[in-house]
Amino acid sequence: GQSLEQPSEVTAVEGAIVQINCTYQTSGFYGLSWYQQHDGGAPTFLSYNALDGLEETGRFSSFLSRSDSYGYLLLQELQMKDSASYFCAVNTDKLIFGTGTRLQVFP
Amino acid sequence: ETGVTQTPRHLVMGMTNKKSLKCEQHLGHNAMYWYKQSAKKPLELMFVYNFKEQTENNSVPSRFSPECPNSSHLFLHLHTLQPEDSALYLCASSQDTAARAEREQYFGPGTRLTVT
Numbered sequence: 334g335q336s337l338e339q340p341s342e343v344t345a346v347e348g349a350i351v352q353i354n355c356t357y358q359t360s361g362f363y364g365l366s367w368y369q370q371h372d373g374g375a376p377t378f379l380s381y382n383a384l385d386g387l388e389e390t391g392r393f394s395s396f397l398s399r400s401d402s403y404g405y406l407l408l409q410e411l412q413m414k415d416s417a418s419y420f421c422a423v424n425t426d427k428l429i430f431g432t433g434t435r436l437q438v439f440p
Numbered sequence: 441e442t443g444v445t446q447t448p449r450h451l452v453m454g455m456t457n458k459k460s461l462k463c464e465q466h467l468g469h470n471a472m473y474w475y476k477q478s479a480k481k482p483l484e485l486m487f488v489y490n491f492k493e494q495t496e497n498n499s500v501p502s503r504f505s506p507e508c509p510n511s512s513h514l515f516l517h518l519h520t521l522q523p524e525d526s527a528l529y530l531c532a533s534s535q536d537t538a539a540r541a542e543r544e545q546y547f548g549p550g551t552r553l554t555v556t
Contacts, residue, residue, distance in 0.1 A: 337482070341480075366544070368547075373549075374549065375442055375444070375530065375547035375548055375549045375550060376483070376530070376532075376545075376547045377442065377547070378544045378545065378546070381544065420482075420483065422483075427485055427488065427496065427537075428485070428545060429482075429485075430482045430483040431482055432480065432481065432482045433482070
């Protein structure tokens with residue numbers, strides 16, 4: 334079967350750093366994507382890792398280890414507007430999404 | 441704005457009704473998708489169209505019927521739905537469905553469907 338696991342909820346305070354982990358088991362793998370979804374909004378693309386290592390985009394970074402079937406999204410200098418759900422998704426011949434991690438940022 | 445619009449944003453329908461959801465993308469993409477999002481469940485892929493041809497039907501019940509008249513428009517026709525079909529239905533598009541190029545999908549805001 335195909336599955337992705339990520340924590341259901343994470344809380345943090347403004348200015349902090351938070352890491353959202355994602356482990357996966359899929360048949361076929363091209364890369365790992367991350368999407369953000371605010372309540373009532375559409376999922377929006379954040380990052381994509383096809384190769385092992387860290388990809389940095391401003392305050393957000395994403396990491397992939399293909400040998401460990403593991404990745405994470407790192408959010409730095411957290412802001413209140415970062416409160417949202419974050420989904421990892423594996424690119425096989427289609428996108429397979431995880432259940433999402435709800436991040437709550439407190440003042 | 442992601443360049444993908446969906447109408448209506450909210451829909452309440454009885455189990456005997458027929459309704460349609462509409463999606464339009466203004467990004468020049470060739471692939472379009474329907475997803476179902478239910479509480480505490482992963483986004484579930486329903487249908488994939490590439491260059492107007494259906495390439496994926498993810499074991500979706502026949503009470504959901506997609507239509508893709510051109511690469512910019514996608515419809516989901518609904519007929520005799522069940523209460524458990526209540527969910528957020530999301531449309532998305534991407535440049536094409538070649539796996540390596542499928543890395544970024546652009547989603548619409550969704551239609552919140554309630555079946556009574």
